[in-house]
Amino acid sequence: MYPNILRHPGPTPIPKKVELAMAQDMISHRSAEFVKLYRETTERVKPVFGTKQDILLLPSGGTAAMEAAVANITSPGDEVVVVTVGAFGDYFVSICEKYGLNVHKLQKKWGEACTKEELADFLKPLSNIKAVFATYNETSTGVLNPVEQLGEAVREHSDALFIVDGVSAIGGAPAEMDKWGIDILVTGSQKAMMLPPGLALLAVSDKAWKVIESNDSSAYYLSLLSYREWNEKGMTPNTPAVSLIMGLSAVCDLIDEEGGFSKTVERHEVMKNMVRKSMNALSIDLLTADEYASPTITAIRTPEGLDLGSYISHLKKKYHLDFAGGLGPLQGKIFRFGHMGYCFPSDILEAVSLMEAGLQDFSYPFEPGAGVKAAQEVYLSSLRKS
Amino acid sequence: MYPNILRHPGPTPIPKKVELAMAQDMISHRSAEFVKLYRETTERVKPVFGTKQDILLLPSGGTAAMEAAVANITSPGDEVVVVTVGAFGDYFVSICEKYGLNVHKLQKKWGEACTKEELADFLKPLSNIKAVFATYNETSTGVLNPVEQLGEAVREHSDALFIVDGVSAIGGAPAEMDKWGIDILVTGSQKAMMLPPGLALLAVSDKAWKVIESNDSSAYYLSLLSYREWNEKGMTPNTPAVSLIMGLSAVCDLIDEEGGFSKTVERHEVMKNMVRKSMNALSIDLLTADEYASPTITAIRTPEGLDLGSYISHLKKKYHLDFAGGLGPLQGKIFRFGHMGYCFPSDILEAVSLMEAGLQDFSYPFEPGAGVKAAQEVYLSSLRKS
Numbered sequence: 143m144y145p146n147i148l149r150h151p152g153p154t155p156i157p158k159k160v161e162l163a164m165a166q167d168m169i170s171h172r173s174a175e176f177v178k179l180y181r182e183t184t185e186r187v188k189p190v191f192g193t194k195q196d197i198l199l200l201p202s203g204g205t206a207a208m209e210a211a212v213a214n215i216t217s218p219g220d221e222v223v224v225v226t227v228g229a230f231g232d233y234f235v236s237i238c239e240k241y242g243l244n245v246h247k248l249q250k251k252w253g254e255a256c257t258k259e260e261l262a263d264f265l266k267p268l269s270n271i272k273a274v275f276a277t278y279n280e281t282s283t284g285v286l287n288p289v290e291q292l293g294e295a296v297r298e299h300s301d302a303l304f305i306v307d308g309v310s311a312i313g314g315a316p317a318e319m320d321k322w323g324i325d326i327l328v329t330g331s332q333k334a335m336m337l338p339p340g341l342a343l344l345a346v347s348d349k350a351w352k353v354i355e356s357n358d359s360s361a362y363y364l365s366l367l368s369y370r371e372w373n374e375k376g377m378t379p380n381t382p383a384v385s386l387i388m389g390l391s392a393v394c395d396l397i398d399e400e401g402g403f404s405k406t407v408e409r410h411e412v413m414k415n416m417v418r419k420s421m422n423a424l425s426i427d428l429l430t431a432d433e434y435a436s437p438t439i440t441a442i443r444t445p446e447g448l449d450l451g452s453y454i455s456h457l458k459k460k461y462h463l464d465f466a467g468g469l470g471p472l473q474g475k476i477f478r479f480g481h482m483g484y485c486f487p488s489d490i491l492e493a494v495s496l497m498e499a500g501l502q503d504f505s506y507p508f509e510p511g512a513g514v515k516a517a518q519e520v521y522l523s524s525l526r527k528s
Numbered sequence: 529m530y531p532n533i534l535r536h537p538g539p540t541p542i543p544k545k546v547e548l549a550m551a552q553d554m555i556s557h558r559s560a561e562f563v564k565l566y567r568e569t570t571e572r573v574k575p576v577f578g579t580k581q582d583i584l585l586l587p588s589g590g591t592a593a594m595e596a597a598v599a600n601i602t603s604p605g606d607e608v609v610v611v612t613v614g615a616f617g618d619y620f621v622s623i624c625e626k627y628g629l630n631v632h633k634l635q636k637k638w639g640e641a642c643t644k645e646e647l648a649d650f651l652k653p654l655s656n657i658k659a660v661f662a663t664y665n666e667t668s669t670g671v672l673n674p675v676e677q678l679g680e681a682v683r684e685h686s687d688a689l690f691i692v693d694g695v696s697a698i699g700g701a702p703a704e705m706d707k708w709g710i711d712i713l714v715t716g717s718q719k720a721m722m723l724p725p726g727l728a729l730l731a732v733s734d735k736a737w738k739v740i741e742s743n744d745s746s747a748y749y750l751s752l753l754s755y756r757e758w759n760e761k762g763m764t765p766n767t768p769a770v771s772l773i774m775g776l777s778a779v780c781d782l783i784d785e786e787g788g789f790s791k792t793v794e795r796h797e798v799m800k801n802m803v804r805k806s807m808n809a810l811s812i813d814l815l816t817a818d819e820y821a822s823p824t825i826t827a828i829r830t831p832e833g834l835d836l837g838s839y840i841s842h843l844k845k846k847y848h849l850d851f852a853g854g855l856g857p858l859q860g861k862i863f864r865f866g867h868m869g870y871c872f873p874s875d876i877l878e879a880v881s882l883m884e885a886g887l888q889d890f891s892y893p894f895e896p897g898a899g900v901k902a903a904q905e906v907y908l909s910s911l912r913k914s
Contacts (some may be wrong), residue, residue, distance in 0.1 A: 146553055153554045153770055161551040164771075167532055168539045168724065170850065201726050202588045205766040220629075240748045332767055338554065339589050340726040340769035360746070362590040362626045380591040381716065384539055385724035464556065506740040 143463045149493050151281045151310055152333040154483040156389075163392035171384055175377035183387055183431035185371075186394040189403045190335075191308075191327055192318035193345045198368045199390075200342040201383040204309040204330025209237050209344035211297045211326045213307045214354045218242030220272040223265065223302070225292065229282035229469045230307060234275040246271070252286075252472055253283050253441070255434035258291035264298035266278055272353075273325075275302040278309035281333075284441035284478065285434050286315060293323040303350050309333055311341070312437040313393075314410040314482040324483055325350035331386055333411070334438050334482040336393050341361040341386040346370075381385055405446045412435035412524040413481040416490040416517040423516035424501070424508050429476050438482035441468070443475065448504060456503065461496040480520045487521045530848045534881050537667045537696055537825045537852055538719035540869040542775075546722055549778035550771040557770055563762035569773055570759075572780040573787045576721075577694075577713055578704035579731045585776075586728040587769040590695040590716025593728035595623050596750040597661075597691045597712045598739045604628030605868070606658040609651065609688070611642045611678065612820070615668035615855045616693060620661040632657070639669050639827070640857055641820035644677035653686035659689040659711075660737075665697035667719075668855045670827035670864065671820050672701060679709040689736050695719055699779075700796040700824040700868040711736035717772055720824050720868040722779050726863045727772040732756075797824035798910040799867040800874040802903040809902035810894050812889070815862050824868035829852070829861065831892060836860055839890060846889070847882040873907045 148155050169175045182427060185199040202205055212234075216222065222243045224234045227250040243426075248264045250256050256276070259324045265271065274296045278289050289306055296304040303325040308317065312327070313334030319327045325347040332339035346354070346366060354366055368379040400406050412438045421428055421442055429441035444450040454477055457463040468476040481490060494513045501508055534541050555561045570583040577583060586593055598620075602608065604715045610620045613636040624631045636649045637644050640663070651657065660682045664675050675692055682690045689711040694703065698713070700721030705713045711733040717723035732740070732752060740752055754765040786792050800823045807814055807828055813828035830836040836853075840863055843849040854862040867876060882898045887894055 146555070148554060148556065153557065153767065156554050156771075164724075165542075165547040165551060166532075168534060168542050168718075169532070169538050170534065170852065171539065171725070172852075202592065202749070203768075206588065206592075209749045237748050242746075302742070318853060330767065332554075332770075338550075338555075338771035339767045342771060360628075362623050363588070363595045363750075379657060380589045381539065381718055381725045382589075383726035384718075385542075402852045424747065463561075465831075466556065466558075474912045488533060 147463045147467055147493065147496070148465065149478060149480050151478055151480045152482070153339050154333060154336065154480060154485070157336055157392070157396060157484045158340060160389045160392045164389040166388050169302070169382050169384060171377065176384065179387060179391060183391045183394060186392065187343065190313055190317065190397070193320050195319070195345040195347060196370070196373050198344045198346070198366065198373060199378060199382060199387060200344060200364070200369070201340065201381070203339060204328060204340050204342050205233065206342045206364060207328035207330070208234060208307055210344065210361065210366060211328060211359040212237050212241050212373045213364050214359045215326070215350060215357060216241060216243055216272055219244065221246065221268070221270050222272055223248060223268065223274045225261060225274065225276040225287070226250070227254060227256055227277065227279040227283065227285050227287060228252050230280055230309065231277045234277070234307065238275065253285065253429040255285045255287050255320060256292065258295045261292050261295040262299055265295060268300070271300045271302040273305050274300070275305045276307070277439055278306050278308045279436050281310040281316060281439060282459065282472065284430050284436040284439045286311065286436045287433050289324065289433070290318070290322040297323055297405065310438055311484065316407050319345060319397060325374045329524070331390070336483040337386055337389050338394065341383045341390065407527070408483065409486070412487055412520060413437070413485060413490050414440065416487060416495070416520045417479055420513035421493045421519040421522050424513040430494055438480070440479045440481065441476045442479055445501065445506060448478060450504060453500060453504060457461070457500045460503070461499060463492060463493055463496045490517055491521070533849045533879065533882070535849065535851055535866050537864055537866040539725050540719060540722065540866060541779070542724060543722055543782060543870045545782060546642070546775045546778045550775040552774050555770060557763065557767050562770065565773060565777060568629050569728055569777045569780060572641040572721050573729065573776065576699055576703065576783070577731050579713070580809070581705070581731040581733060582756070584730045584732070584752065584759060585764060585768060585773060586730060586750070586755070587726065587767065588728050589725060590714060590728050591619065591717070592750060593714035593730045594620060596730065596747065596902045597714060597858065598623050598627050599744060599747040599750055600745045600752045601689055601712070601736060602627060602629055602658055603743060605630065607632065607654070607656050608658055609634060609654065609660045611647060611660065611662040611673070613640060613642055613663065613669065613671050613673060614638050614666035616666055617694065618845060620663070620693060624661070624775045628740045638782050638856070639671065639815040641671045641673050642678065642679045645672065645679040647678050648685055651681060654686070657686045657688040659691050660686070661691045664691070664694045665701060665822050665824055667671070667696040667825060669802055670816050670822040670825045672697065673820070675710065676704070683709055689739060689855050696868065697879060700792070702793050705731060710737040717776070722782065722869040723772055723775050727769045727776065730779060765875045794914070795872070796868065798873055798906060799823070799827065799871060802873060802906045803865055803867060805906050806880045806899035806903040824866070826865045826867065827858070829864045829867055831887065836863060839886060842889060843882065847885060849879055849882045876903055877907070
C-alpha cells in the first residue's frame, strides 16, 4: 500500500506520462511511424546533450555505450588516460584494460574531483595519447567533475579524443558537448533521463568520427559506424528499444512543459542546494566539497554516533524512504541521496522530513525541523529569483 | 482511432497485463525486491527454454546475445560452422567473421531448411570445429530448422558446441535445450515472448561453461562469466532492464493461465496450420514446405498477377493490417505473416478475412470466404481435439 520513496542514484521513478507513452501500441521498427518517432525524438534530445551531432540510441545499458566508445576508437596497445574519481571511473579503467590498452590512470581520492591543473600536469609528460576518458558525474561519490575545464586541459596538452561518461549527469546537469570539446558523450536512460533502464544515448564529434572511420574496430553489436549508417535512414541496425523511445519522446514533452532544459537544470541545482543546506543545518557531514557537488546525487556521511546500516534500513522499513548505501571503500561510511530526474523540491522536503523523523527514533541529538527549515529557505529563495 | 493490426515477425503486440506490470513503480536493481523478482522469474522461464540451466538476462537486443555466444566461446582463428538458411543465419556468419573466426558456411537456399544428413555430410571432412551455429526459426523465410536433429549431427560428427539462435522461436515453438544438446540458446524479448524489445534471454550448458571458463574472451558488457557470477546473487552485473523483467514475470503468469507452456506451443501450431490451410484454399503459394514450416511466422508468395507492394500497402492503409515484406533476395517476392506471442486463432481469422477483402478490392480471382473457411476448419478441429 505505502509507496516506496525511491531516492536512489538510479533506476529512478518514472513519470506517469512516460509510463503511458511506453504502453502505446507496439510498432514495427522498420515502419514510417517509427522513422518519424526516431527522427523527431533524437532531434529533441540534442539540447540535453548540448550538441548539434546526431544522438544515437542503443538498446542497452550505459555500460555498453561506454564500451562502444572504447571499442570504436581504440586498438589494442593504444595509450589512453583514464581520470577516475570513484567506482564508475574504475569501470572505464577495466573496460580499457579488457581491450588491451595501455592505461595511464589518474586516480583521485574518492570524494574528490579532478581539476584542470591536475589533468594538465598528468598529460604533460605523456605522448601519443589516443583518448582521455572521464566521468562527468561520479555516482559513487556525488562528485561532478569540471569536464569543461578537463576538456581544455586535453586540448592544450594532447591531440587525444575526450570521452565522457555522462550516465548519472545528462538530463540533470548542464551539458555543452560541442562547446566543451567532448568527442563522445554517453548516458543511460534510467538516471536523470526519467526512463526505465535499457536505452543508451550517445553522440560523437566530427573528430571522433574520423578516428572511428579509420579504426579497424572489432565491435559488432556496438559498431557505431553501423549505427550512423542506419541513423541516416531514421532507424537502428537491430531492433531498437521501441517502447523506451516512445517514453523518451514523452520525456522531451515534460522538459518542454518545464520551460526547456535550462529550467530542468535549475531545478536540479535547487534540489542539490536544499539537500546540502539541510545536512549542514543538521550538522551531518557531506562527502564532497560544495564546489564539485553533483546536482543529481549527494553522498552523506554517517551521522555521528549512528549505526548507518540500522538507520538506513529503519528509514526504509518504517518510512518507506529508500536511500542507497556506499560502494567499495565507502560502504558503511556514506549513504547516497538521489535527487535526479522525476524529483522535485517537494520530494526533498519529504525526504529530509522523514530523515529527521528517523533521527528522532534513534534519539539523535539535533533540533527537529532544522533540516527542513534550511531546505525550505533554499526552495523559497529560488522561487523568488525565478 | 483504428488500431494497427500488427502481424509482423517482431516487435509484436504487448498484452495489457504485461504493459501494466511494466508500469509498476521502479525498484533498485540492488534491492531485496529485485532479487526476489529476478530469481522467481528466471526460474519460471526455464520450461520455455526446456532447460535446468540458469536463464541469464541481458539488457540488450537478441543480436547482442548472439554476439555474446560468439565472443565468450571462441578466439580469433577458431574453426566454426555456421548453418545459414536466410538473413539471420547470415548474421551469425558476419558476427563470426568480425571475431576473426574461420567460418565454414553451410548455405541453404532461402526458404529451405537444413537437414541432419546435410549437416552430417558437411561436418564429416572437417576437424577441430569449435562450434556449430544454427538458427532455430529463420525469421526471413519462416523456416523452422530441425534443431533436435542438427544437434544429433553435431554430436555424432564433432566435439563442437552447438549454439542456437532462438530469437523468433522461443516462446512459441517447442524447445528442449537440454534434451536436444543445445549448448547456448539465445532469444530476444520482442518476438514470441510478448514483451517490448530490449531484453535478451540466454542459457548455457555445462559443456559450454567449461569452454567459457578456459577461454580468454574480450567481452566486457557481454561477459557471460560476469553474468553467471552476479546471477548467483540474484542480480546482474550492470543495471538490468528492470521493467522488462517485471513484464517477463507477467508473461509467465499468462503462460500459466493458458495451462502451461505446452498449451502455448499448441496454440502456435494451430495458428500456423490456419494460415497455411487458408492460403492453400486461396491458391496462394507458400515459400516453405509444410515439414519445416515455422509456428511463429509464415512467408507467403505474391498472389499471382498482383503487385505485392501495392497489395501490402493497400491492406495497411485501408484495413490497418500490417504485414512485413520480404528481405534481401525475397524482397517483392514474399510477404511475412507473423503469428507469434500475443496472437490467437481469432487474430488469424481477422487477418485472413481482411486479406480476402483486399483481394476483392484488387479483383483477384478467388472464392470469397474460402480462406477463412479453411482457417475455421483447422481451428474448430483443434478445439474438438483439446
